[in-house]
Amino acid sequence: MLALDLLVNGLIFGLFYALMAVGLAMIFGVLKVVNFAHGEFYMIGGYAYVLISLKLGIPPWIALGLAALAGAGLGWLVERLLMRPLYAGHGSWSITKDEYAVVVTFGLSLLLINLVDKIVGPYPFLGPVLIETSRFTIGPVMLNGQKLIAAGVSLCLLIGLALFIKRSLWGRQIQAVAQNRLGASLAGIDATKTTSMVFMISGLLAALSGALLAPLINPGPDVGAFPAIKSYVIVVLGGMGSIWGGMAAALFLGVFEAFFAVYVSYAYRDAFGLLILILVLLIRPQGMFGEKGREV
């Protein structure tokens, strides 16, 4: 029953991917740019969790919350300092918007990696686990406590986020700005505040994802690269800017990779994810669940 084990573990990894990818999809939704520093939000989250709990001796559950706060703070800062000129009072910039966003977020990604490398050191840290258990099996599925708890937290967060976006006033404002920034602001929505909020949520989720995985993956300064690339694949697969599409695509990619690594080739697992990205962009650029912007 290897297949069932792979399915469950693939779904769990899909949940982690979803935490990352949803934030990226939301940023693309409201600003129509790709945040190339998204993997570094993840890395900062992992480091914040490990350093706070190991060096300051704060219990892991509180450290998890603090790491999430650090991610949200970073997201807010990035939006305030670097992203605001994209839409606030710099009309002529709209032509070179994509270029600016690529250069600035790519630069930010290198900056954060090298800062952490310099300040904390290039060696990976192993984070403390949230719950102390050895490996156990449920039927044919092999799990450990940390993985299960992390998956549970991710699932709760994703459901919470879905309700927040769907039901709350702020969530609806985010949807409105993503559909049409001008139209939303005409209807009295503060688009600037909404964008700021999207970056905070995005940073929070990515940092939490890094913190939850810290006990499983030894975060080093460049740990964000692969999760970030995975989230690009997911965001394209699910349709740029579509939150539901992103969640579905993340689960799909997690399962697909788990099977691919075992049945085809472990070394080429990451390359095939990227191949999917190129193929989707060519055949169906709007993704599986893509949604077009609405005109006023």
Place this chain on the structure above:
Amino acid sequence: MSEVNNTRGNLWVNRLKKDFRASLAVVLLLCFAPLVVTTPYSFGILIVSIYFALLALGWNLLAGFTGQFSLAPAAFAMLGAYTTALLDYHLQTPLSIGIPAAIFGTAVLGWLLGRVVLRLTGPYLSLTTLSFAEIARVVVGNSIEFTRGDQGLNVPTLFENRIGYYYLFLMVLVATLVLLYLLMKSRTGRFWLAIRDDATGAESRGIDVVRYKTLAFSLSCAICGLAGSLYGTFSQLVSPELGLLMQTGLVISMVVIGGMGTLTGPIVGAMLVYLASEWMRDFGGIQMIVFSAAVILFARFLRTGLWGLASKMMQGKGKP
């Protein structure tokens, strides 16, 4: 700029001419470097900085002149280097065929990739080239029986003499500059600029946008491939590390700091960034922190780069 300025000094052709002359002046200055530099180690640094200047020119052709943000320049340098190295390793092909094969191979590959991706724009193009770059690196690094994987391949060298190599790289740099200057002066260059400034407008005036974008892509890849191939024969070792995203980051920072959309900017940027990074290595490896911070600040506040600033000062305009 709000008012239209029609003085002769401000026409694009004249600005390009001035830019080209300035870039040749920089190269001329570099020709005299052997008077000051004597140790083989420093020559190595200079040669690598010219390698980066070539990559920066190649990337700038796409990003600065045509407005297409590729994230694959380092990957194409790696592919060019591997073309030469694999031909030598498997077929014992001499370098006189191996190096042109690298140019041709990367140009064709760039053309094919260009055909496929250039219907995409903006973030989609960046994402696709980024994934292409990563796929290329993963495939090269994992095809151990064909490429020896991360161990890399040994490549024969053209000549042992470092001064000779230095002048060879300078000659290639001049040739690239002349080619780019002639192209930018011609119809093709105007079309590229038109596509950069307004792709829809260019298309409506009858410019075959995809064709000209593909041409720029292919040429840019060929420049990167040639640079990579020459670098491989110089260092006599080709490994997947040539294609790391960090290398692409360096190239981007060089162009942004030097000045995008110019000929002098990328060269000055490459020299400045690479030499400064060697210098800063003595202060404990802070070079990447400084450059990535510089890239963000330049993109945010000084979008024309150092060369844009310098040329504005020379025009006597004072305030930008």
